[in-house]
Amino acid sequence: MEIIRIVALGLLTMVFYVILKERKEEFSIQLGLAFAALVFILMMGKIESILQVFEDLALQANVNMFYLNTIFKIIGIAYIAEFGSQICKDAGSSSIAGKIEFAAKILIMVLAIPIIVAILEIIVKLIP
Amino acid sequence: MIEALGEIVRNVAIIVLLTSFMEMLLPNSSLQRFIKVIVGLFIMVTILNPILTFLKQDMVISSWQFNLPSKEEMDTVLAQGQEVIDFQQHQIIGEYQARLEQQMEAMVKLIPDINTVKCQISVEPVDKIGGIGKINTADFWITLRDDIHTDFLVEPVKPIIIDGKNSNASVSTVIEEKQLEIKEKITGVIANYFNVDKNFIKITIN
Structure with a gap:
């Protein structure tokens, strides 16, 4: 069971994290980063299969793949920003975590601009 | 139209399912609200796009004419059209044949010594x-004038009596020659004017 391995690894990392936080705090942050990266890498294959299913469904529904790719990118940005901000919060840098979230929001809005423009165009076309 | 609506409904169902699964993937952070808004906009775009296309199609009347009938209906219409064409072609050929027969009869009647003419042709569509x-x-059925025989028998050759037998061979030979001459005239006229092969012209003299 993959989840048991990940939970075990998480618990182990947590134990080391607590120990290191008291003695060498800088190493505890690096440990947190390493665990985050490891989980991300482990889940990469699963994420790929999920995205493949979504793409197949979208093709069946004649969805414009540009919009779907945009949504995927937005979700990816959200995850990466979440990881980063959580690590910063764990390290006690809430302000830096806030900046990361701010940047993520801006990037998400930038990516969403084509969708917003498309909605506006459709509304304009529908109104006689 | 029903098929198009059915397709739109099917696509909407798939899109809603797709986005529901996507929302499950979203991280639990302050960014979730933003992403939900954008996913909502994505649903709106994907639903409105086909509807807009559908509504725009309505404005063009000719597009309905091409879209509405199914293949079976089109085949029926085409078959009916073909029937009408065949009927018209048959009528045209019949009329063409009748007129050609009249023209041929009139032309043959211009040849001297011909009393009545009946013509019948067969026409192949091209x-x-x-x-x-x-x-x-x-095919021609011809009757010669009654006085034709006397015309060229004004000065009949005196019968030659050979071995005490009376022979009428010269009169019949002359008549046959005259008939052959008329047949050749008719064949020539019809073949030249109507471009018919001489071998296919059949003349019967009564």
């Missing part, structure tokens, strides 16, 4: 554009 039909055979 596929060439502008062409109506090709004459296959032409």
Whole structure:
């Protein structure tokens, strides 16, 4: 069971994290980063299969793949920003975590601009 | 139209399912609200796009004409059209044949010594554009004038008596020659004017 391995690894990392936080705090942050990266890498294959299913469904529904790719990118940005901000919060840098979230929001809005423009165009076309 | 609506409904169902699964993937952070808004906009775009296309199609009347009938209906319409074309072609060929027969009879009647003419032709339709039909055979039934025999028998040759037997061979030979001459005239006229092969012209003299 993959989840048991990940939970075990998480618990182990947590134990080391607590120990290191008291003695060498800088190493505890690096440990947190390493665990985050490891989980991300482990889940990469699963994420790929999920995205493949979504793409197949979208093709069946004649969805414009540009919009779907945009949504995927937005979700990816959200995850990466979440990881980063959580690590910063764990390290006690809430302000830096806030900046990361701010940047993520801006990037998400930038990516969403084509969708917003498309909605506006459709509304304009529908109104006689 | 029903097919198009059905397709739109099917696509909407798939899109809603897709986005529901996507929302499950979203991280639990302050960014979730933003992403939900954008996913909502994505649903709106994907639903409105086909609807907009559908509504725009309605404005063009000609597009309905091409879209509405199914294949079976189109086949029925085409078959009916073909029937009408065949009927018209048959009528045209019949009229063409009747007129050609009249023309041929009139032309043959101009030849001297012919009393009555009855003509019957067979016409084969042609596929060439502008062409109506090709004459296959032409049959003529002719009666000669009653006085024809006396015309060329004004000065009959005196019968020659050979071995005490009376022979009428010269009179019948002359008549046969006259008939042959008339047949050749008719064949020549019809073949030249109507472009019919001489071998397919059949003449019967009563």
